[in-house]
Amino acid sequence: MHLCFLLHFYQPSNQFGYVTKKVTQECYIPLIKSIKSDKRIKISANFPLSLLDQLDCYGFDWLIRDIKELVDAGRIELVGSAAYHPLLTKIPQDFIDKQVILNESSLAHYFGTNRDFEGESCFTIKGLRGFFPPEMAVNREVLEVLGGLGYEWVSVDEFCLPKDSRGILKDGFVYSLGSQIPKLIIRNRALTDLVSFKRDLNMSAIVAEIFKDSADKLVALDAETFGHHYKDGVYLFESIISDVFEKGVGISTISEAVQESGAVNVEHINESTWSSTEGEVYPLWENKRSKINTALWFLQREVHAEFVSKYPLESQKPSSSQNGGVPIWRYRSDTLVPSPDLRTRIELDMLKLQQSDQFWWSSEAEVMGKRNFSKYMIDSVLDYYVNVVEALGSNKMLVDRIDEIRNIIKD
Numbered sequence: 001m002h003l004c005f006l007l008h009f010y011q012p013s014n015q016f017g018y019v020t021k022k023v024t025q026e027c028y029i030p031l032i033k034s035i036k037s038d039k040r041i042k043i044s045a046n047f048p049l050s051l052l053d054q055l056d057c058y059g060f061d062w063l064i065r066d067i068k069e070l071v072d073a074g075r076i077e078l079v080g081s082a083a084y085h086p087l088l089t090k091i092p093q094d095f096i097d098k099q100v101i102l103n104e105s106s107l108a109h110y111f112g113t114n115r116d117f118e119g120e121s122c123f124t125i126k127g128l129r130g131f132f133p134p135e136m137a138v139n140r141e142v143l144e145v146l147g148g149l150g151y152e153w154v155s156v157d158e159f160c161l162p163k164d165s166r167g168i169l170k171d172g173f174v175y176s177l178g179s180q181i182p183k184l185i186i187r188n189r190a191l192t193d194l195v196s197f198k199r200d201l202n203m204s205a206i207v208a209e210i211f212k213d214s215a216d217k218l219v220a221l222d223a224e225t226f227g228h229h230y231k232d233g234v235y236l237f238e239s240i241i242s243d244v245f246e247k248g249v250g251i252s253t254i255s256e257a258v259q260e261s262g263a264v265n266v267e268h269i270n271e272s273t274w275s276s277t278e279g280e281v282y283p284l285w286e287n288k289r290s291k292i293n294t295a296l297w298f299l300q301r302e303v304h305a306e307f308v309s310k311y312p313l314e315s316q317k318p319s320s321s322q323n324g325g326v327p328i329w330r331y332r333s334d335t336l337v338p339s340p341d342l343r344t345r346i347e348l349d350m351l352k353l354q355q356s357d358q359f360w361w362s363s364e365a366e367v368m369g370k371r372n373f374s375k376y377m378i379d380s381v382l383d384y385y386v387n388v389v390e391a392l393g394s395n396k397m398l399v400d401r402i403d404e405i406r407n408i409i410k411d
Helices: 016-039 049-057 062-072 093-111 142-148 187-197 204-210 235-248 254-259 293-312 342-351 375-392 395-410
Strands: 003-008 043-046 074-079 112-115 119-122 155-156 175-176 183-187 217-222
Touching: 003 183, 003 254, 016 049, 016 062, 016 235, 049 062, 049 175, 062 074, 062 093, 062 235, 074 254, 093 112, 093 119, 112 217, 155 254, 175 375, 183 217, 187 217, 204 235, 217 342, 293 375, 293 395, 342 375, 342 395
Parallel strands: 003 043, 003 217, 043 074, 155 183
Antiparallel strands: 112 119, 175 183
């Protein structure tokens, strides 16, 4: 039996600086320290560019080095993801590639090497076998793209499975949809929810769920659960680990578990996210009754159409994915990084404005008794839209759309 943790370390690129620093102090530092202190622990983890860049800018480069030590020791398995946390199922395919490749470049910059075997500048990262799709948003088309990019497995929620397969998972968490598509690694929703929403240190229900059916299980959740969302979360993490070890079960990376597991075949999957329900795939990001949410979805589609009209897809591949070992995403904050060409600058802002957070904070859905709405997180992402629209030539219709959303927020 394998128990695997996939921890998602993430803050949006437009997060308040003090919030990122607070989360780092409350969660990331003690959690990484905890993992370092117990050599039995192995986890899989997602560190997207949107967070790594902030850690670098705010003076936490030493923490990045600590993480790299654990990566080099094989105790943290890095996974691929999208640089700025979009719902991959909701963005055009050409930008899926850009998001994924830029994120790979950032992982190489911070955890890999910037030189090839001949000493030439380039980005190189080894061992990226798995992929974490932001919000676990997947459909068949996204999986095919990820397979084409070389990923062997993708973490998904069990809602993507046919209805009669959900909630069972007695045969483990590895599923197959065919040889051309990465293996599906199914998050155990019941177990993950028990850990995510735990606000005391009674672990009996969690441990019982872990050993239910003696099948392999994946707990995939926000790293911020441990120390930020719940102040005793790091102790909760350590206690779960301790109880599991006492019962003779080890903690492994996902790729280690996949190597030793057979795959259950399925004929089809559902488009899904981590919060999908019957009849609602995007309950926390899509609300047609919300003027702001609807306007943001429309604006994003129109800005992409404007971009494509100026830079057709058959144009030369942009330098954002061929930047020769230079962290091009840092050109605004690091004077040693040369400013890229106009198209690349526009693309970088395009990637940022695709983030899922703007839709989360405008959906007005209720999560744990709180309404999802933040004027700041909506208004600040509109700055990325402004940068793109101005660089593309200030299309008046798009400018008016942005102003309209800002006026609604003020009301």
